[in-house]
Amino acid sequence: MTTLLEAILRINGAYLVAILTGTVAGYIVGALPGFSATMGVAIFVPFSYNVSPEIAFAFLTALYCSAVYAGSIPAILIRTPGTPAAIMTIYDGYPMAQKGEAGKALGLACLASVVGGLFSALVLIVSAPAIARFAISFGHFEYFMLGLLGLTMVISMSSDNLIKGLISMAIGLMIPLVGMDSMNGMPRFTFGSIELLSGFQEMPVLIGLFALSEVFIGFSSNIREIKSEQKIENLFSGIKDLANNKLLLLKTSIAGTVLGALPGVGATTAAIVGYDQAKRDSDTPELMGTGLPEGVIGPECANNAVTGGALIPMLALGIPGDPVTAILLGALMIHGLQPGPLLFQNEPVVVKSIYISLILSYVVILLFSVFSIRWIAKLLDIKTDILGAFVLLFCVIGCFALRNSYFDVFVALGFGLLGYWMRKDGFSLGPITLALVLGTMIEQKLAGALKLSEGSLLPFVTRPISLGLFILTMLVIVLSLIGVYRDRKKLTTKRE
Amino acid sequence: MHKNKQNIVSKLVAITKINLFSIVLIVIGVLIFYWVKDYKKVPSGIGPDFFPKIVASMLIGFSVVNILIQKDNKNASEFTVKKGSEAKIAFTSILLISSVLIMMHVHFSVGMLLFLLGYLKILAKLEWKHVIIISVLGSIGMSLAALLLRIPM
Numbered sequence: 001m002t003t004l005l006e007a008i009l010r011i012n013g014a015y016l017v018a019i020l021t022g023t024v025a026g027y028i029v030g031a032l033p034g035f036s037a038t039m040g041v042a043i044f045v046p047f048s049y050n051v052s053p054e055i056a057f058a059f060l061t062a063l064y065c066s067a068v069y070a071g072s073i074p075a076i077l078i079r080t081p082g083t084p085a086a087i088m089t090i091y092d093g094y095p096m097a098q099k100g101e102a103g104k105a106l107g108l109a110c111l112a113s114v115v116g117g118l119f120s121a122l123v124l125i126v127s128a129p130a131i132a133r134f135a136i137s138f139g140h141f142e143y144f145m146l147g148l149l150g151l152t153m154v155i156s157m158s159s160d161n162l163i164k165g166l167i168s169m170a171i172g173l174m175i176p177l178v179g180m181d182s183m184n185g186m187p188r189f190t191f192g193s194i195e196l197l198s199g200f201q202e203m204p205v206l207i208g209l210f211a212l213s214e215v216f217i218g219f220s221s222n223i224r225e226i227k228s229e230q231k232i233e234n235l236f237s238g239i240k241d242l243a244n245n246k247l248l249l250l251k252t253s254i255a256g257t258v259l260g261a262l263p264g265v266g267a268t269t270a271a272i273v274g275y276d277q278a279k280r281d282s283d284t285p286e287l288m289g290t291g292l293p294e295g296v297i298g299p300e301c302a303n304n305a306v307t308g309g310a311l312i313p314m315l316a317l318g319i320p321g322d323p324v325t326a327i328l329l330g331a332l333m334i335h336g337l338q339p340g341p342l343l344f345q346n347e348p349v350v351v352k353s354i355y356i357s358l359i360l361s362y363v364v365i366l367l368f369s370v371f372s373i374r375w376i377a378k379l380l381d382i383k384t385d386i387l388g389a390f391v392l393l394f395c396v397i398g399c400f401a402l403r404n405s406y407f408d409v410f411v412a413l414g415f416g417l418l419g420y421w422m423r424k425d426g427f428s429l430g431p432i433t434l435a436l437v438l439g440t441m442i443e444q445k446l447a448g449a450l451k452l453s454e455g456s457l458l459p460f461v462t463r464p465i466s467l468g469l470f471i472l473t474m475l476v477i478v479l480s481l482i483g484v485y486r487d488r489k490k491l492t493t494k495r496e
Numbered sequence: 497m498h499k500n501k502q503n504i505v506s507k508l509v510a511i512t513k514i515n516l517f518s519i520v521l522i523v524i525g526v527l528i529f530y531w532v533k534d535y536k537k538v539p540s541g542i543g544p545d546f547f548p549k550i551v552a553s554m555l556i557g558f559s560v561v562n563i564l565i566q567k568d569n570k571n572a573s574e575f576t577v578k579k580g581s582e583a584k585i586a587f588t589s590i591l592l593i594s595s596v597l598i599m600m601h602v603h604f605s606v607g608m609l610l611f612l613l614g615y616l617k618i619l620a621k622l623e624w625k626h627v628i629i630i631s632v633l634g635s636i637g638m639s640l641a642a643l644l645l646r647i648p649m
Contacts, residue, residue, distance in 0.1 A: 010637075163562045167521065170554040174528075177551065181544040188544055189531065216588070219581035385620035386630065389612055392592060393638055396599075396608075402640075406600050415593060420585065424577060425517045447542045 018055045021079050021181045022062030023364045027376050030070025033080045034218045034384050037067035038323045038470035039211045045331045046398030053350050055336040058357040064324055065361040068267055069113040072300055073376060076105045085267035085303040088275035094297025099291055107235040108371040110292055111242050116301035119253035122357040131424040132341040140449035143460050145469035147442040150303045150319045152473050153264040154431040157482035162484050169461050172435025175200055183447045195407040196279045202330040202407040203397045205415050209429050211395050212416025232374050241293035246295055248281045249301050256302035260309020264434055267303040273370040274302025308358060314339060332485025386444045518559040528613040585618055589602035
C-alpha cells in the first residue's frame with residue numbers, strides 16, 4: 001500500500017506531460033497506415049533514456065495503448081488499418097462510416113478499447129505480483145525451462161509456415177552470440193572489431209527490424225495520400241450499443257488479456273478472436289460485415305486488452321508477450337532495471353508506477369478522443385513519403401542516443417535490410433524478437449545449471465517446477481504441431 | 497544433351513533465386529562451424545563454441561528442409577514488390593550512410609539537412625520550394641528535439 005502511495009505521489013507535471021505526449025505520439029503512429037505500434041515504440045524508446053524510469057514508462061505505455069487503439073481510425077474512415085491489430089475493425093467500421101455513422105463507429109472503437117484496456121490493467125495488477133512471487137523460487141534450471149517454453153511459442157506463432165518460423169528463431173538466437181561470451185570471457189564473431197566486442201545492442205536491432213524495414217516495405221505500398229471524406233459527428237451516440245453488449249465486452253476483454261499474456265500471440269490474433277466472438281454473440285450474425293456495432297466492439301475491446309496482458313509475463317518473468325513488450329523489456333534494462341520477480345522486490349514503486357500509467361493512459365485516450373479525434377483524422381492527409389524521411393531520422397537519433405555511437409545506426413540499417421529481405425521471402429519477424437530476448441538467458445542459465453549439476457541433466461526433470469515446465473513445453477509442442485497439421489489438412493482439403 | 501544441360505542450369509538458377517535466403521543461411525551456418533573450431537575447450541563441455549554450434553546446426557537443418565519443401569511453392573511474401581522499390585531502398589541506404597558519415601565528420605544538423613533534401617526531392621518528388629522549407633524546418637526541429645532530450649549529437 002505504501003509503495004502504491006509513493007507511486008501516486010510521484011505523479012507530477014512531467015509524468016502527466018509524458019502520458020499526454022505518449023498518447024499524441026501513439027495516435028500519430030497508430031492512425032497512419034504503414035506504421036505500427038511496434039515501430040512507434042521502437043523509434044521513441046531511445047528518447048526516454050535521459051528521463052526517470054517512471055516518466056519513460058508513462059510515455060511508452062501511453063504510446064503503446066493509444067497506437068493500438070488509433071489503428072481503428074483509418075480502418076473506419078478509409079478502409080485501411082493503421083496497425084495490423086485494426087484489420088478486423090474494417091469489416092463493420094467502414095460500412096458504418098459509409099452509412100454516415102463514422103463518429104459513432106469511432107466512439108464505439110474508443111469506448112471498447114478503453115474497457116478492454118482497463119480490464120487488462122486490472123488483471124495485470126492482480127496477477128503479476130502473484131506470478132512474480134511464485135517465480136522467486138526459480139533457479140537456473142527453472143529459468144532455462146521457462147526460456148525453452150517461451151521459444152516453443154514460435155511454433156504457435158508460425159502455424160502458417162513452421163519451418164520459416166524456426167529459421168527466424170535460429171536467426172534470433174544467432175544475434176546475441178556476437179560479442180563477449182559472458183561465461184568464458186572470450187570474444188565470439190568479433191573479427192577484431194572493437195565495436196563488436198559488446199555485441200549487437202538489442203534496441204538498434206529491433207529498430208532496424210521493425211521500423212526501418214517497415215519504411216522500406218512502404219516503397220512497395222500504394223498508400224501515399226488518401227483523403228477521408230467522412231464527417232465525424234455524434235461521437236458517443238453508440239453508448240447504448242455498448243451497454244447492450246456487456247457480455248461481449250467481458251468475453252473479449254478476457255480473451256484479449258489471456259492472448260496478450262501468451263508470448264508471441266499479440267493484438268492481431270486477439271482482434272480476430274474478438275470479431276469471431278462478436279459474430280457468435282450477435283443476434284443477427286448474417287448481417288456482420290454490413291455495419292453492426294458489435295463488429296467494432298469485439299475486435300477493438302480484444303486488441304486493447306492485449307496491452308495489459310502482454311505486460312504480465314514481461315514484468316513478472318522477464319519474457320515478452322509481444323514484440324512491443326520485447327522492446328519495453330529492452331527499455332527497462334537500459335534504465336538499469338532487471339525485469340522479472342526481483343523487479344517487484346527491488347523496484348516496487350516503478351512497478352506500481354507502470355500500473356498507474358496504464359490506467360491513466362486509457363483515461364487520457366478517452367478524453368483525447370472527445371476533444372481531438374477530428375484533428376487526428378486530418379493526419380491521414382499527410383503524404384507518407386514525407387513521414388518516412390522523419391521516421392528514418394528518428395531511427396538515426398534513437399540508435400545514436402543509446403551509446404553515443406554511430407555504429408549502432410549502421411547496425412540498425414543492416415537489420416532493416418535483413419528485415420525487409422526476410423519479409424519479402426515470407427519470414428515473420430516475431431520469432432526473431434522472442435529468440436533475441438530469450439537466447440542470452442537460455443545460454444547463460446543452461447551453462448549455470450550444468451555447472452551446478454556438474455554436467456548432469458537430471459535436475460531438469462527431478463526439480464518439481466522444472467519438471468512441470470518441461471511437461472508444459474512438451475504439451476505446447478505437441479498441441480501446436482497438431483494444430484499446424486490440422487490447418488495444413490484443412491488447406492489441402494480446400495484446394496482439392 | 498546440350499538442351500538437357502541448359503534445362504538443368506536454368507532450373508538450378510530458378511531454385512537459387514527462390515531459395516537465396518536459405519542458401520545464404522546454410523553458408524553462414526557452415527562458416528560458424530569453421531570460425532569456432534579454434535575456440536578454447538572447457539572441461540564442462542559448455543564452452544564458447546557450444547551454443548554457436550547448436551544454432552549453426554539449426555540454421556543449416558531448417559534451411560535445407562525449407563529448400564526441399566519450397567522447391568515447388570511460391571514465396572508467401574506479405575507484400576508485392578513494386579517495380580523500382582528496391583532501387584529506392586538502395587538509394588535510401590546510400591543516402592542514409594552518406595548522411596551519417598557527414599553527421600560524424602562535419603555536423604549532425606548538416607547531415608540531417610542533406611538527408612532530407614535528398615530524400616524529399618528524389619524519393620518524395622516534392623517541388624524545390626517545399627523540399628527546402630521542410631528540410632530546413634525539419635532539421636532545426638530535430639536538432640532542438642535532440643537538444644531538449646539531452647542527446648549529444
